Amino acid sequence: MDLLVTPFSSNGFMLQALIAGSLVSIACAIAGTFVILRGLAFIGDALAHGVLPGIAVAILVGFPGIIGAAIGAAFMIGGITLITQRSRLSSDTAIGLLFIGMLSLGVVIVSRSNSFSGDLIRILFGEIFGIGIPSILIQLVATVVIVVIAVICARPFLLLSFDPEQAEVAGFSVRLYHNVMLFMIAITVIVSFQTVGTLLVFGLLIAPAGAGALLARRIEAMMAWALVFGILSVYSGLLISYYFDLAAGASIIMVTVVIFFIVFIVKNIRHHRVAYPRELTHG
């Protein structure tokens, strides 16, 4: 038992990492659920990478990375909206264009930095052990904002996921609530990048919620599962990193994906078992 608790009780960095990771898990459970239900995985991924040049510039000029990330995200969403509204291109083409454009811009900017590879790895994979109290507080505020948005917008978000036309006819503006949803996803990505990095935040956004979707009958349950899987991943990922001296962010994300596949396999075996007798009665 000590092996599971001591790393956190005796090591301040580990405890802070656990707290920060858990806050990211809460935000990702909520935002990730809607990313999956609304089919926004690509835009979520693009946002996660689109913030890169913003962070890179911020690092170069000595600004907090979070401000750069926010500007990058705003630019990304604005660009996607502009291209889809002003051309006949579908949104995934617009997302793809901006995604790759921002990513390469980010790498080009970082390549001007003296510690090119160090900075890039820090941005892409996070710095979970370098999280300070101020960052945790920012993460806490962001998580509260996300929870508040999800509670206030529960009905329009549900209708939007079910059928956008129904949402519009029911009096909930699709454009407004879609943008609120994107805003919520953007906040999640922006404040999570320090913990797990821009590359890996996407994993925490979709893997726990995806596993939740396989198990849940209700959206609330899906979020609850996503939360449990997210925190479990952070906790066990940190432990693995601690004992085997592995990269923490990547370990966490690896666990989320492993959990997804365990749920997927168990679910399929159970489904097969349930389906088999039914086949017998039919045959």
Added chain:
Amino acid sequence: MDSQKNAVSLSTVGVQSLTPSTDDVFFVEAKQLNIGYPNEVVVADIRFELRQGKALALIGTNGSGKSTLLKTIVGLLSPLGGKISVFGTHPGNNPRRIAYLGQFHASGFILPLRAVDVVRMGRFPLRGLWGRIGRQDDEIVLSAMRTMGIEKLMDSPLWSLSGGQQQRTYIAQVLAHQADLLILDEPTSGLDAGGRELYLQAINDELRRGASIIVATHDIQEEAALCHQVMLLARKVVAMGAPQDVLTPGALLETFGIVITGDKKRLAVLEDRHGHDLPGLNEPKH
């Protein structure tokens, strides 16, 4: 036809649960209305009026403009020209009073929703962002599910239901709204005989309650015959009026065009139903 007379007579006396409205106020009124998409007029010069407690059936092939008209009425599409008012104002201004059943549902397979959650969404327009969905709402939801015979499927996940059961769930959602105006796009698609029976009964009850209905349908014999007015659409208004006046073989031929002339068996069925000879066709009945 009995059910039609029944619906008409009851609807004129039995307006209980709706806001009283004078008979000369139209729920929906269209004048020289052009509908379609930017750069593409689908149907031009539509004129009709719909009063409280009345039903209008839109009949036509795929692409004839039925869904486009319904979407214009609920405010999903802007009119391209002319005038349309719904409850005396712009379409889309009265979400509390309008229930809409679209033809396609984007819900997909992953949405973790139980049947009851879907039906409960029918109460959202009335309760808005904050309003509590209380016991009274739950009773209405349950009653709507009973009406469509799916109360035993309440807790079943939506994805586990058959296509027909899902359609019943969507219809129950519309009924749970208890709206003044029901806009239904091919509501009987995928329904089995039992489901259609329950649906027709429910529509009768809605009319009796004082609601108005506009429905896009292929069902000439039962559903359209139950309506007070029928509009035949073929990217233009072919005919408009009472079912017995409009559902003539000639008008149907113009509406369905090639589809019917190419299908002798269906033609014969239509002849049987309507007791007319279809123009230009002297083939023996099969």
